[in-house]
Amino acid sequence: MITSLSLPARRILAAAASSLLACAALTPRLAASPSAADAGRTLSPYFHVRSLDATHDALPLKSTRVEAVVAGVIADVTVTQTYANEGTVPLEALYVFPGSTRAAVHGLTMTVGERRIRAKIRQKEEARATYEAAKSAGQTASLLEQHRPDVFSMAVANILPGDTVEVELRYTELLSPADGVYEFVYPGVVGPRYPNRPAIDALESPRPPASADRWIANPHLQAGEPDPASFALTLRLATGLPVREAASHTHEIDIAYTSPTEARITLDPFERSPSNRDFILRYRLAGEAVQAGLLVSAAPDARGDRYFLAMIQPPARPAPAATPPRDYVFIVDVSGSMHGFPLDTAKHLFRRLLPVLRPTDTFNVLLFSGGSATLSASPLPATPTNLAKALAFLGGRHGGGGTELLPALRHALSIPRPHENTSRIISVITDGYVAVESEAFALIRQNLGRGNVFAFGVGSGVNRHLIESLARAGQGEPFIVTDTVFAETEASRFADMIASPVLTGVSAHFDDVAVRDVEPASLPDVFAQRPVVLFGKWDGDRAGRLRLSGRSGGAGRPFVSELPFAQATTVPAETLSRLWARTRVAALSDELALRKTPELVSAITTLGLEHELLTAYTSFVAVDEVVRRTTPDLETVTQPLPLPEGVSHHAVGNGIGVAPEPGTAGLLLIAGTLAVFALRPRRRVA
Amino acid sequence: MPLRFASPPRRAQRSRPACTSPFVTLLHTLLSTRAAAVLALLLGGWPVLRWLVLRLGDGSDEPHGLAAFAAALFFAPWAAWREPLSPHRHSLLAASLLVYCVAFPFAPTLVRALLFVVALGLAAAPRGFALAWSALLALSLPVVATLQFYLGYPLRALTAFLAAPLLSLGGLRVEASGTTLSWAGERVIVDTPCSGLRMLWTGLVLAAVLACRLRLGARDTLALFRHAALAVFVANTLRATFIFCLETGLWPNPSWAHETVGLVLFAIVALGVVALAERRVTASV
Numbered sequence: 001m002i003t004s005l006s007l008p009a010r011r012i013l014a015a016a017a018s019s020l021l022a023c024a025a026l027t028p029r030l031a032a033s034p035s036a037a038d039a040g041r042t043l044s045p046y047f048h049v050r051s052l053d054a055t056h057d058a059l060p061l062k063s064t065r066v067e068a069v070v071a072g073v074i075a076d077v078t079v080t081q082t083y084a085n086e087g088t089v090p091l092e093a094l095y096v097f098p099g100s101t102r103a104a105v106h107g108l109t110m111t112v113g114e115r116r117i118r119a120k121i122r123q124k125e126e127a128r129a130t131y132e133a134a135k136s137a138g139q140t141a142s143l144l145e146q147h148r149p150d151v152f153s154m155a156v157a158n159i160l161p162g163d164t165v166e167v168e169l170r171y172t173e174l175l176s177p178a179d180g181v182y183e184f185v186y187p188g189v190v191g192p193r194y195p196n197r198p199a200i201d202a203l204e205s206p207r208p209p210a211s212a213d214r215w216i217a218n219p220h221l222q223a224g225e226p227d228p229a230s231f232a233l234t235l236r237l238a239t240g241l242p243v244r245e246a247a248s249h250t251h252e253i254d255i256a257y258t259s260p261t262e263a264r265i266t267l268d269p270f271e272r273s274p275s276n277r278d279f280i281l282r283y284r285l286a287g288e289a290v291q292a293g294l295l296v297s298a299a300p301d302a303r304g305d306r307y308f309l310a311m312i313q314p315p316a317r318p319a320p321a322a323t324p325p326r327d328y329v330f331i332v333d334v335s336g337s338m339h340g341f342p343l344d345t346a347k348h349l350f351r352r353l354l355p356v357l358r359p360t361d362t363f364n365v366l367l368f369s370g371g372s373a374t375l376s377a378s379p380l381p382a383t384p385t386n387l388a389k390a391l392a393f394l395g396g397r398h399g400g401g402g403t404e405l406l407p408a409l410r411h412a413l414s415i416p417r418p419h420e421n422t423s424r425i426i427s428v429i430t431d432g433y434v435a436v437e438s439e440a441f442a443l444i445r446q447n448l449g450r451g452n453v454f455a456f457g458v459g460s461g462v463n464r465h466l467i468e469s470l471a472r473a474g475q476g477e478p479f480i481v482t483d484t485v486f487a488e489t490e491a492s493r494f495a496d497m498i499a500s501p502v503l504t505g506v507s508a509h510f511d512d513v514a515v516r517d518v519e520p521a522s523l524p525d526v527f528a529q530r531p532v533v534l535f536g537k538w539d540g541d542r543a544g545r546l547r548l549s550g551r552s553g554g555a556g557r558p559f560v561s562e563l564p565f566a567q568a569t570t571v572p573a574e575t576l577s578r579l580w581a582r583t584r585v586a587a588l589s590d591e592l593a594l595r596k597t598p599e600l601v602s603a604i605t606t607l608g609l610e611h612e613l614l615t616a617y618t619s620f621v622a623v624d625e626v627v628r629r630t631t632p633d634l635e636t637v638t639q640p641l642p643l644p645e646g647v648s649h650h651a652v653g654n655g656i657g658v659a660p661e662p663g664t665a666g667l668l669l670i671a672g673t674l675a676v677f678a679l680r681p682r683r684r685v686a
Numbered sequence: 687m688p689l690r691f692a693s694p695p696r697r698a699q700r701s702r703p704a705c706t707s708p709f710v711t712l713l714h715t716l717l718s719t720r721a722a723a724v725l726a727l728l729l730g731g732w733p734v735l736r737w738l739v740l741r742l743g744d745g746s747d748e749p750h751g752l753a754a755f756a757a758a759l760f761f762a763p764w765a766a767w768r769e770p771l772s773p774h775r776h777s778l779l780a781a782s783l784l785v786y787c788v789a790f791p792f793a794p795t796l797v798r799a800l801l802f803v804v805a806l807g808l809a810a811a812p813r814g815f816a817l818a819w820s821a822l823l824a825l826s827l828p829v830v831a832t833l834q835f836y837l838g839y840p841l842r843a844l845t846a847f848l849a850a851p852l853l854s855l856g857g858l859r860v861e862a863s864g865t866t867l868s869w870a871g872e873r874v875i876v877d878t879p880c881s882g883l884r885m886l887w888t889g890l891v892l893a894a895v896l897a898c899r900l901r902l903g904a905r906d907t908l909a910l911f912r913h914a915a916l917a918v919f920v921a922n923t924l925r926a927t928f929i930f931c932l933e934t935g936l937w938p939n940p941s942w943a944h945e946t947v948g949l950v951l952f953a954i955v956a957l958g959v960v961a962l963a964e965r966r967v968t969a970s971v
Binding site: 373396661662663664665666667668670671672674675678679 | 748750753879880881882883884885887888889891892895896899900922925935939945948949952953956957960964
């Protein structure tokens with residue numbers, strides 16, 4: 001029958017049969033490939049690609065609204081996230097967002113339609129299981145988890161088409177001034193992180209990557225692309241003292257003073273993409289004195305505990321003449337995420353830091369990305385020639401590759417000091433987009449005798465957790481440089497700080513009052529005009545006093561400051577209890593970095609549950625009792641994040657590059673020019 | 687300006703319908719032209735065209751395919767579009783459409799687009815250099831991102847593997863491990879933007895343009911593509927070698943050095959491709 005057909009028809013039939021056979025052969029392979037792809041999937045962040053499918057809403061987060069009230073030195077912040085589903089498929093929305101490293105997150109409320117559901121604090125795995133069960137059952141649920149002290153995630157399940165779900169979280173934060181300047185920071189965006197995980201882990205394990213690090217694989221918008229979710233911030237200052245010099249260098253703001261001690265600050269409505277960088281408000285209060293003192297909760301909290309918070313002003317700084325010689329090691333991050341603005345800021349800062357060095361000092365420079373490079377095998381005298389060499393060493397770098405901080409720290413700590421009694425100051429300059437923070441802290445704490453660590457965070461969306469924790473672990477100070485304009489100021493502050501310590505051998509004594517669970521357990525040296533902050537619980541009547549003592553300056557002059565409990569300001573017990581618990585959790589977390597024990601995990605979990613705090617081991621979960629989704633369709637959508645301002649696309653998905661190819665436009669220009677020239681009509685010779 | 691043929695082309699025989707009504711004859715005449723076939727393809731292939739337009743604007747790939755498309759339009763046989771398709775082309779077109787229809791429900795969108803381009807090439811490609819012209823159409827699709835995904839790592843690993851012995855010739859003990867080059871405690875990785883795929887794409891577009899302009903047949907066109915691809919790969923390996931020296935500080939590293947090295951090497955490759963194409967023409971004359 002086939003032979004009776006014409007030749008073209010036979011050809012067509014043959015082609016059709018071949019196609020069908022090919023389809024049948026390929027189909028099982030196509031179906032099998034996704035699981036193979038899953039096993040090899042990496043944790044790297046990636047760029048968001050707009051979907052052509054209009055049935056699901058790829059951008060469920062519609063707005064973020066921040067309302068903050070600063071009363072005295074305590075900030076109470078409410079963040080309201082609004083999720084909506086404009087598609088036709090039910091959604092689960094995932095959103096990774098930053099938080100202040102000092103924030104005590106203590107409440108979550110979810111509003112679905114007219115129903116308002118208060119979240120419960122649970123142990124992390126239990127909260128996740130409750131959430132997953134509610135998700136499977138078709139109930140709208142939300143889950144707030146902590147992945148790092150400054151990185152949180154919100155998951156909202158079963159947002160039905162047309163739904164609007166509002167999730168409100170609340171946190172409290174202590175504002176501690178430096179040199180008389182108070183700073184309120186609302187972190188804007190989580191920058192892309194380099195996971196530093198060997199690829200072999202993903203290949204060997206058939207399971208998806210650990211949930212603890214899954215947030216790293218987050219989609220990002222292209223550099224410069226504005227955040228589709230709107231952002232609004234309102235801050236009310238009620239400081240108790242007249243406010244002066246309130247300003248923000250990160251955003252355009254409107255300030256309205258309702259009285260000399262109260263002001264209302266809002267973002268300028270024409271601010272473009274306000275959420276791609278941290279919001280920072282700095283202000284001073286009238287007079288030179290820091291609003292320091294003693295705060296107590298007169299009434300006990302639900303657990304029967306009463307708390308105190310002491311903020312004590314240190315003495316004035318002595319002359320730097322008596323300071324011994326110092327050895328500086330500058331560790332500069334030159335990885336991919338530093339490409340462009342952050343590295344330019346780092347270079348600018350570095351140029352401002354070098355004049356701090358005196359001729360009697362020595363220094364070295366270590367650059368790190370995927371590998372590391374050192375200026376010299378041993379410390380160099382801070383002569384003009386050597387300083388110029390250091391500037392040229394850094395100047396030729398452009399930023400590329402991952403951030404391998406640990407090998408750089410190990411290398412820096414292993415460089416021998418020029419003399420036994422030289423004081424070593426290690427300055428780390430990085431944007432902190434790395435996910436191995438715990439190991440770095442452990443290394444520094446184990447080597448405290450080898451140097452004070454100062455951390456400089458550069459860029460518009462700095463990983464403040466890394467910066468502050470590095471500095472805390474090394475008994476140093478953090479500096480944040482969000483723009484080249486501030487490099488001079490921060491370098492000067494650094495110079496002032498290290499010129500000589502303000503207080504050493506600091507100790508706190510409590511006379512005629514019983515105290516317990518005091519944080520911090522030991523007080524570090526004070527390098528700057530920063531108050532000493534103490535938290536704790538107290539019992540008995542208010543007849544006692546706190547006495548802080550130490551040695552001031554190079555000559556070791558004694559310093560004493562006394563604060564009577566009877567004259568302390570009274571604040572609600574829950575406020576101080578959360579702040580105390582947050583400080584305690586931070587201290588336990590630093591210990592956890594040294595060695596992870598079940599006792600430490602249990603202690604953090606207990607604190608989180610008792611004080612209703614979000615921690616690495618406790619999460620908030622809210623479940624609407626009504627079952628609303630009755631179909632099996634549920635799409636999980638991860639909200640893409642804007643790249644922090646000034647961060648280039650090199651921060652996403654790049655290895656340690658040789659260098660990118662030339663741009664296609666340039667290549668086409670060359671190809672086109674050569675083609676036109678070579679193929680032009682040639683004149684015939686007669 | 688469209689090319690003028692040196693001699694009139696062989697015109698395909700137009701089959702006449704059994705009914706001799708003038709209207710039907712006119713309709714049959716119109717519908718059996720190349721233009722009608724192309725229009726019908728464009729109408730029927732609207733999902734692919736819609737996807738193409740959206741891909742241009744979503745940022746997932748560079749829109750430089752428009753340059754290849756513009757070149758294809760330039761070399762399109764505008765004068766011949768009133769001509770009917772030959773029976774041979776008709777059969778091939780029907781077969782390709784069948785494959786497209788069968789594959790459509792489950793093929794990835796890019797594969798659908800490639801099948802569509804094959805059909806379009808069969809309907810519209812000029813005689814004499816059909817393969818080169820169809821290649822221009824295929825290169826106008828957003829293929830670079832997909833090639834980067836599938837071919838990127840193998841190319842980078844091979845580049846690193848070949849760069850290491852080149853660097854050793856200069857006295858550097860460089861070890862290649864995957865896409866990583868290690869030397870003296872420093873590591874440099876040939877990462878995604880260094881795979882050479884952009885240079886490869888541009889080199890192939892240049893080769894296709896030359897093949898169209900010089901009216902190279904299928905065999906000569908394929909040979910030119912092969913040589914262009916090899917030349918680009920060698921150039922990218924050399925580029926990785928030079929830039930390793932810049933990145934590790936062995937050579938001075940001004941900010942313009944990276945881009946310049948790449949452009950110079952590509953210009954050399956492009957000159958080579960032009961010379962090869964002209965030699966092909968001379969050899970076939």
